[in-house]
Amino acid sequence: MKMTETYPQDKARTAPEAGAAVVNAEVLLQLQELQKNYGHVQILAGVDFEICRGEFVCVVGPSGSGKTTLLKCMAGLLEPSGGQTVFEGQQVTEPPAKLAVVFQDYSRSLLPWMTVWQNVELPMKNKFAKAERPARIESVLEAVGLGGKGSLYPWQMSGGMQQRAAIARGLAYQPDVLLMDEPFAAVDAQTRIELEDLVLRVRQEFDMTVVFVTHDIDEAVYLADRVVVLSGAPTTVSRNIAVDLPQPRNQRDTKLLPEYARLRAEVFELIQSAKSHATIR
Numbered sequence: 069m070k071m072t073e074t075y076p077q078d079k080a081r082t083a084p085e086a087g088a089a090v091v092n093a094e095v096l097l098q099l100q101e102l103q104k105n106y107g108h109v110q111i112l113a114g115v116d117f118e119i120c121r122g123e124f125v126c127v128v129g130p131s132g133s134g135k136t137t138l139l140k141c142m143a144g145l146l147e148p149s150g151g152q153t154v155f156e157g158q159q160v161t162e163p164p165a166k167l168a169v170v171f172q173d174y175s176r177s178l179l180p181w182m183t184v185w186q187n188v189e190l191p192m193k194n195k196f197a198k199a200e201r202p203a204r205i206e207s208v209l210e211a212v213g214l215g216g217k218g219s220l221y222p223w224q225m226s227g228g229m230q231q232r233a234a235i236a237r238g239l240a241y242q243p244d245v246l247l248m249d250e251p252f253a254a255v256d257a258q259t260r261i262e263l264e265d266l267v268l269r270v271r272q273e274f275d276m277t278v279v280f281v282t283h284d285i286d287e288a289v290y291l292a293d294r295v296v297v298l299s300g301a302p303t304t305v306s307r308n309i310a311v312d313l314p315q316p317r318n319q320r321d322t323k324l325l326p327e328y329a330r331l332r333a334e335v336f337e338l339i340q341s342a343k344s345h346a347t348i349r
């Protein structure tokens with residue numbers, strides 16, 4: 069087995085060996101020639117890739133390349149100007165029930181007048197009977213390291229704890245796919261490391277597919293089964309890189325591997341090149 073495979077842009081399919089957690093190669097999400105304009109400005113110029121069930125895919129690209137725009141189109145929160153997102157064979161026209169999104173700005177995503185428990189319970193109300201909820205809430209709070217903290221309000225917690233609560237809320241109704249938009253950008257470096265490992269753990273525990281947008285190359289290579297590198301706007305997929313680093317990942321040992329350094333350098337070069345070719349507006 070090759071250590072790394074690079075998939076051509078028009079055939080962004082993941083081989084099962086791309087990551088240990090990928091148990092089959094069932095395609096769950098497809099981005100088909102996705103385009104998005106804001107007014108006359110084209111941001112996404114036909115983004116095309118697929119995500120298999122169980123995969124952890126990181127999306128990286130230069131600032132302003134449209135990573136957040138792409139994620140919103142995937143989530144059904146923004147209507148594309150062309151192309152489509154397909155989730156489990158259906159075109160996405162509104163947020164699918166089996167998909168949850170965790171945004172960067174936890175301070176705005178948690179409702180400050182609700183306790184952590186109530187925040188986590190909110191999205192579960194349409195899916196689980198009242199009697200079922202407490203055990204599930206306790207289990208997700210435990211999973212994110214907030215066991216016993218459900219009675220706190222967001223403003224009584226640190227930034228890292230609030231982001232844990234936002235992740236717990238994303239997990240609470242057991243989505244098939246978790247979309248995360250630079251979720252750790254606003255926390256300190258030590259907390260960021262803890263949250264990266266937390267996401268890897270809960271991804272295994274809850275058997276989820278994760279799409280994770282980040283501008284941090286180290287984070288992308290450390291977390292991903294596959295890194296999708298975007299070009300600068302007008303944006304297409306620059307490269308699809310399978311990350312075949314051993315699982316489970318470890319903040320010290322994984323980052324000492326020559327293959328980690330090689331992948332990191334590859335992504336870095338691509339982003340530098342994308343920056344230099346991006347249209348200056």
Ligand SMILES: Nc1ncnc2c1ncn2[C@@H]1O[C@H](COP(=O)(O)OP(=O)(O)OP(=O)(O)O)[C@@H](O)[C@H]1O
Pocket residue numbers: 106111129130131132133134135136137138283
């Ligand atoms: N609602 C909007 N109306 C007009 N332009 C927008 C809108 N949202 C985003 N843009 C522009 O589209 C481009 C892509 O924005 P987006 O936030 O998707 O990029 P990004 O890659 O996530 O950026 P960053 O890495 O800096 O967070 C930017 O130039 C931004 O100013």
